Amino acid sequence: MVEVLVYTKAYCPYCKWAKQLLASKGVGFREIDVMSDAELERKMRKESGGRTVPQIFIDGRPYGGFDEISELDRRGKLDELLGLKPIRGGQGSPVPNAPVSENSRTEFSPLRVGGGSDGGVPPPETEDLVILGSGAAGLTAAIYAARANLKPLVIDGLQPGGQLTITTDVENYPGFPNGVMGPELMDLFRKQAERFGTRIIYGEVSQADLKRRPFALRLGPDKTVRARALIIATGATARWLGIPGEKPAPDGYGGRGVSACATCDAAFFQNQVVAVAGGGDTAMEESNFLTKFASKVILIHRRDKFRASKIMQARVLNNPKVEVRWNTAIAEVLGDGKVMTGLKLRSTADKSESRLDCQGFFVAIGHQPNTAPFRGQLDLDEIGYIRTIPGGGPRTSVPGVFAAGDVADRVYRQAVTAAGTGCMAALDAEKYLEETNHE
């Protein structure tokens, strides 16, 4: 039996996801929380070569953090390393020798559906309703569908609980007059969905065939799930700059000054100085909105002109509370270990560096909807958001496929709107299944 060791820190969402991934494999593991023990953290760094948590060791060899083991899982290698499958072509290499690259991903064979099966394996049972994603939209859809006795199957994706699990206080979700922590809110959604019989499985859909019925969804390297009706609630991922200090706690100041959502977090910065990164419409909108709360908004842009529409630019440039720093890149988020205190800036003109003191930093460089498996299968807009039928609620271009939450919403992107469309999608899916006699 293999020995699995996971170094973690409390309140680290990536640690939680790594543990969920391992638990989904049915393997036991030992956890060492290095939060309050500097000596243990030093040991972890020395043995893993990593500076972030989690760090995962299998039989004493380091395999990196959550991103690395989920990539190994996508390639079917994790099961081999965990002794769940015979090893093909030698043992997977530990992280230092074999960084996982885009190019090394397994190519999937075309999805076969209908009477056939994948690789001679008996065809999987067909689910009435599969819901992709366990954020506010997916779990709300699950609550409604489960209460309607549809026994929905939720596929969690790599971020169980969705985007709210990487934030701290949520103050605008109705029903919580004193606010609620994002991960706690999503645990409550999950418990409520499970209470009515929702089944939730860990895994990411990498490929979908929506052209034939039942729909086929490829999960991991060798599993296919079939569904008569499908709700896609895979969300949209905020684009980040990828600079040091930007990640969520405990690795950076995400949720401790750094945010990607002014509507969500602007009110935390009453009379404080905040910076915004970006040059498109999102950055203009966020900057203007922030001036309602902040004493000053410093809009930082790499170039000497904005990409945003003229009207949005004019609003920002005429706002006395906004100061623009042109030709400036952000090199690092600085902080005191607890909260962010400023930014390290670098001129794109002469490379000179400077420090900007500010209490908040909003990254406003857009979102990427998580729709890669549905390209060519569904009508998507130019960014990749799912287009729903005008006046048709969450219905998409394929009958029986519904879209809910941020994946189909480039405007509002809030937990409550995601939950609302999740409810609509479940009610419509129920109606669709009734009309088609669950065939």
Ligand SMILES: Cc1cc2nc3c(=O)[nH]c(=O)nc-3n(C[C@H](O)[C@H](O)[C@H](O)COP(=O)(O)OP(=O)(O)OC[C@H]3O[C@@H](n4cnc5c(N)ncnc54)[C@H](O)[C@@H]3O)c2cc1C
């Ligand atoms: C830092 C931060 C703070 C925020 N604060 C607030 C706030 O205070 N108030 C508020 O209302 N909103 C807030 N938001 C916005 C809010 O989180 C989103 O609007 C909401 O989470 C959208 O829910 P969703 O279910 O559509 O998608 P998500 O929450 O993004 O969930 C998507 C789900 O899909 C899964 N998934 C993705 N790809 C696949 C795949 N291929 N196969 C299977 N599953 C997949 C993911 O694992 C995840 O479970 C915040 C967002 C961020 C990033």
